[in-house]
Amino acid sequence: MVEVYLDLLSQPCRAVQILLDCAKIPHRVRTVAIRKGENRTPEFTRMNPMNKVPVMVDNNFILTESEAILKYLATKYDVPEHWYPRQPERRARVDEYTAWHHTNTRPHAAKVFILEVLLPAQSGSQVDQVRLVRALSQLNDTLDKLESMFLRRQPFLCGDDITVADLLAICELMQPVGGGRDVLQDRPQLLSWRSRVQAAVGDAFDRAHAVLYAVREHCKAKL
Known part of the structure; x- marks a missing residue:
């Protein structure tokens, strides 16, 4: 199951959340409260040294940029083609x-x-x-x-x-x-x-x- 680390006050995080919901991709959300500094913990920094959200983990594959995450999800998972067309x-x-x-x-x-x-x-x-x-x-x-x-x-x-x-x-x-x-x-x-x-x-x-x-x-x- 895909894990995503999100703070929904973040615009790119919301985009990732909407795609996951609409495409019905099985996922687990790990909330990261930026205002509380949760993006700067040692555990999070190991995943993303840039200390930014969103972060996606898929079978130990870590991806840290929203655009890349959206396109990866649309390419790998069985989602309607219109999200990221193949043509x-x-x-x-x-x-x-x-x-x-x-x-x-x-x-x-x-x-x-x-x-x-x-x-x-x-x-x-x-x-x-x-x-x-x-x-x-x-x-x-x-x-x-x-x-x-x-x-x-x-x-x-x-x-x-x-x-x-x-x-x-x-x-x-x-x-x-x-x-x-x-x-x-x-x-x-x-x-x-x-x-x-x-x-x-x-x-x-x-x-x-x-x-x-x-x-x-x-x-x-x-x-």
Whole structure:
């Protein structure tokens, strides 16, 4: 049975959890609470010297990057082909997005959450509005490109069916929700895409995001 080490406040961890649930891959979740430093224990460091989640262990085979984990699971296990297509051109479209993701969607959405939620919580300081405006501008540029380069007039980022690319992207773009900010609210094209992703994965979406929703409620209660 696959073991995964996850903290569901982490965007890539949620993507892995959703795929495991949707594809019904037998697995066991080992929760790693980053805020408690559980990613820095000697046991965890032996598995991943980078001290990051997610980590997957499959019959003593250890894998430590979310994109690699998603593609490994979709390739090894008997999951519907649409998650990571075998046909070369369709697979290349997924690889194209996931390569772009790491320097665009991931850092830009994460930075908004860090500035609005994590840094104020850790330091007790107010949100740095100058840095936040800059981060939102960078994120808006990324959202423009998601619409024009990837989504275009197709239902999902890489074609007619949901893929691991959609999971990575949606989990990042949900992260600012933890601070009460819906970065897609003024973008009908991306809102429709999000609805299609949610419909495609069903209850797995809200289960994976329950921790993030709890953060949002905590932030609301402090206002």
